[in-house]
Amino acid sequence: MNTTLGSIRTLLSLIKFELRSEWRQQNVFAGIFLYAATAVFVAYMTFRILPGPTWVAVYWLIMLFSSTHAIGRSFGSSSGVRLLFEQSLAAPGVYLASKIMYNIFLLVLIHLLTCLCMLVWGGNPFQDLVRFSWVAVVGHIGLSGALTLIAAISRKASGQATLMVVLSFPVVMPLMLLLIRLSMHALDGLNPEAGQTYMVQLLALDLLILSTAFLLFPYLWRD
Amino acid sequence: MPRLQPYKWITLLMLSLVIPMGWMGEVPRKIILNESIRNLYFHVPMWFGMIFLLAASAWHSLVYLRHKKLQHDDWADAYSVVGLLFGTLGLSTGMIWAQFTWGAWWSGDPKQNASAIALLMYLAYRVLRNSFSQPETRARVSAVYNLFAFACLIPLLFILPRMTDSLHPGNGGNPGFNSYDLDGRMRVVFYPAVIAFTLLGFWLSNVYTRLRRISHLLQDRYTRN
Numbered sequence: 001m002n003t004t005l006g007s008i009r010t011l012l013s014l015i016k017f018e019l020r021s022e023w024r025q026q027n028v029f030a031g032i033f034l035y036a037a038t039a040v041f042v043a044y045m046t047f048r049i050l051p052g053p054t055w056v057a058v059y060w061l062i063m064l065f066s067s068t069h070a071i072g073r074s075f076g077s078s079s080g081v082r083l084l085f086e087q088s089l090a091a092p093g094v095y096l097a098s099k100i101m102y103n104i105f106l107l108v109l110i111h112l113l114t115c116l117c118m119l120v121w122g123g124n125p126f127q128d129l130v131r132f133s134w135v136a137v138v139g140h141i142g143l144s145g146a147l148t149l150i151a152a153i154s155r156k157a158s159g160q161a162t163l164m165v166v167l168s169f170p171v172v173m174p175l176m177l178l179l180i181r182l183s184m185h186a187l188d189g190l191n192p193e194a195g196q197t198y199m200v201q202l203l204a205l206d207l208l209i210l211s212t213a214f215l216l217f218p219y220l221w222r223d
Numbered sequence: 224m225p226r227l228q229p230y231k232w233i234t235l236l237m238l239s240l241v242i243p244m245g246w247m248g249e250v251p252r253k254i255i256l257n258e259s260i261r262n263l264y265f266h267v268p269m270w271f272g273m274i275f276l277l278a279a280s281a282w283h284s285l286v287y288l289r290h291k292k293l294q295h296d297d298w299a300d301a302y303s304v305v306g307l308l309f310g311t312l313g314l315s316t317g318m319i320w321a322q323f324t325w326g327a328w329w330s331g332d333p334k335q336n337a338s339a340i341a342l343l344m345y346l347a348y349r350v351l352r353n354s355f356s357q358p359e360t361r362a363r364v365s366a367v368y369n370l371f372a373f374a375c376l377i378p379l380l381f382i383l384p385r386m387t388d389s390l391h392p393g394n395g396g397n398p399g400f401n402s403y404d405l406d407g408r409m410r411v412v413f414y415p416a417v418i419a420f421t422l423l424g425f426w427l428s429n430v431y432t433r434l435r436r437i438s439h440l441l442q443d444r445y446t447r448n
């Protein structure tokens with residue numbers, strides 16, 4: 001019991017630590033958000049009025065690129081000394097959980113910003129915007145899990161940025177296919193029951209990704 | 224007589240039966256499909272072979288992470304290379320078939336898309352392997368990626384293609400290979416073809432691993448002198 005409480009406390013303080021140190025380097029945050037906003041603006045300048053399916057496609061493309069960009073640095077930014085310090089504080093599972101939760105938070109922020117920009121510039125083609133947001137958030141859990149593990153892997157391979165993209169895009173593709181399908185449902189305002197099997201599959205995929213990430217991460221832990 | 228392990232004799236025997244029978248054996252006459260129905264003997268075994276080889280690769284990665292013996296990494300490497308070869312052959316035989324029956328090399332069919340993504344995953348695995356200089360780190364990190372990719376491959380190949388209608392045999396109301404009047408004449412060739420090509424894949428991996436081992440030895444000798 002005590003150890004569970006202890007590890008929850010470590011988890012929270014790791015997240016707080018991450019948040020605070022990221023907040024201090026505000027250019028990083030600003031960079032990520034500007035990346036998303038610029039991408040949306042380029043899409044808007046190209047299409048002017050975004051028809052529904054294009055809206056969804058552009059949104060997920062921007063999400064995919066800015067999330068790989070944002071999460072790709074989640075192990076790279078910490079220096080060797082800080083990494084060692086953090087690793088001596090927590091068990092691998094707790095450490096990974098803190099990273100994944102922080103990244104989910106980051107993805108939700110990027111999602112809100114991208115959505116806002118796209119709604120302002122591209123209009124709102126959705127019949128059911130709330131459902132789209134829920135689908136996106138459930139997707140971000142899996143996306144964050146997969147990308148965090150890949151970030152740890154590419155960090156081990158001397159952290160080249162291209163490697164992150166090459167390794168992560170094919171792996172998150174099943175997730176993307178489901179997310180695009182569910183977003184289309186929200187676009188057309190279909191009865192939620194019509195998308196129930198897809199929702200179950202999305203949750204199952206999230207679970208699969210997270211459990212494999214937690215099983216495999218300890219092997220990337222220390223040299 | 225060369226001395227070969229029994230499974231290699233079985234492979235040779237079955238392939239020498241399957242290949243001539245595949246090209247010349249009796250097949251049901253079907254409109255549109257015509258003679259292209261023979262692709263069943265070559266295209267489908269490639270996918271079976273790929274799945275078994277990639278599973279073997281994932282298994283060796285798992286064993287590597289448990290026991291940290293570099294030979295398991297060599298095996299994982301070999302199986303993934305041959306799996307990739309089988310996947311490429313499966314995709315290209317499928318594309319040629321699709322051109323003459325569906326009318327396009329690529330038609331956005333869910334199975335085509337899924338297999339393209341699967342190939343991308345394992346090509347990424349090759350890229351990852353090549354970006355390390357230290358064998359132990361390479362073995363450990365690429366084993367992690369291999370297992371993760373395999374875990375993502377299962378929903379990709381077995382769940383997602385079933386979500387949408389497709390022209391692919393066995394999907395969306397199209398007859399699968401079981402109902403292609405897969406009468407005795409075709410079964411007798413198809414099942415041995417699956418077994419023979421899968422075994423051939425394992426044989427190829429075996430040769431590949433031995434080649435790698437020799438090149439390791441030569442490299443050691445070269446660097447020592």
